């Protein structure tokens with residue numbers, strides 16, 4: 001039986017929601033954000049913040065940024081906060097590990113000293129230490145914020161020893177207010193905007209081209225409908241386009257029409273996905289996630305470590 005890939009002469013899935021860097025599209029929105037973030041870290045400005053709505057492409061951008069920092073100039077790491085129950089000690093240990101501290105100590109002062117020594121080493125080797133933190137809205141306590149402030153205070157006379165970039169939902173701002181001196185240290189803030197209608201069209205075409213598509217299966221009106229129903233959110237664009245291609249294949253239609261996109265948009269219940277109420281419905285709270293917990297209010301940090309190490313091996 002032919003598949004929709006055969007039907008549209010595609011060599012691979014064009015609209016997978018997997019964060020495949022090969023599919024990266026340098027939209028005006030992503031490019032503008034990246035330029036500013038790269039500037040902030042190249043001058044070691046301290047803390048930068050990149051916020052955006054659900055599915056706007058923050059994680060994609062964080063990975064792109066990590067890939068764009070030359071190894072000869074940066075000691076860079078990307079840390080994903082996967083639970084809001086993490087402790088300051090866990091955070092410091094992860095940062096230390098990712099920056100190359102071997103055997104990080106359990107005890108906090110010893111750990112801070114190891115981290116400081118390692119940062120000095122990085123500095124002396126002529127490199128810059130940069131830690132990108134994804135899902136930073138999950139850093140929900142004042143204690144954690146104070147820890148970042150402490151790290152940002154590590155300096156040599158002419159510059160800071162470490163820079164951070166927080167990627168996350170706009171709630172980050174609320175958490176920063178838990179520690180006003182940290183909020184005041186934010187050197188750069190940028191909001192990743194949804195795609196415009198032009199970017200949506202260019203994004204769809206870009207993905208189809210990379211997937212080997214020999215002709216445009218979406219009518220111009222269908223592309224506009226994709227933009228309307230997605231509000232320019234790349235993840236939703238992927239879902240809509242993927243469904244649209246599949247439905248067109250089932251109906252043996254060579255072209256996706258606006259009507260089909262409207263129908264799929266309605267069936268997927270997309271209306272309101274990007275409104276605050278929609279966001280609350282879409283994103284499960286961290287405590288309801290599938291991560292292991294030892295007691296109802298306690299997080300098993302060792303289990304989270306094993307999980308992250310597993311991710312690193314993928």
Ligand SMILES: Nc1ncnc2c1ncn2[C@@H]1O[C@H](COP(=O)(O)OP(=O)(O)OP(=O)(O)O)[C@@H](O)[C@H]1O
Pocket residue numbers: 016017018019020023024025026027030052053054055056057058059060061234235238
């Ligand atoms: N610039 C881009 N180029 C190619 N694909 C992109 C781009 N931005 C986003 N995407 C696609 O959209 C999907 C969602 O993006 P991403 O996971 O980066 O969003 P997010 O803002 O981190 O979402 P969340 O709020 O859920 O964490 C990605 O899996 C990827 O397929």
Ligand SMILES: [Mg+2]
Pocket residue numbers: 058059060134135
């Ligand atoms: Mg993300």
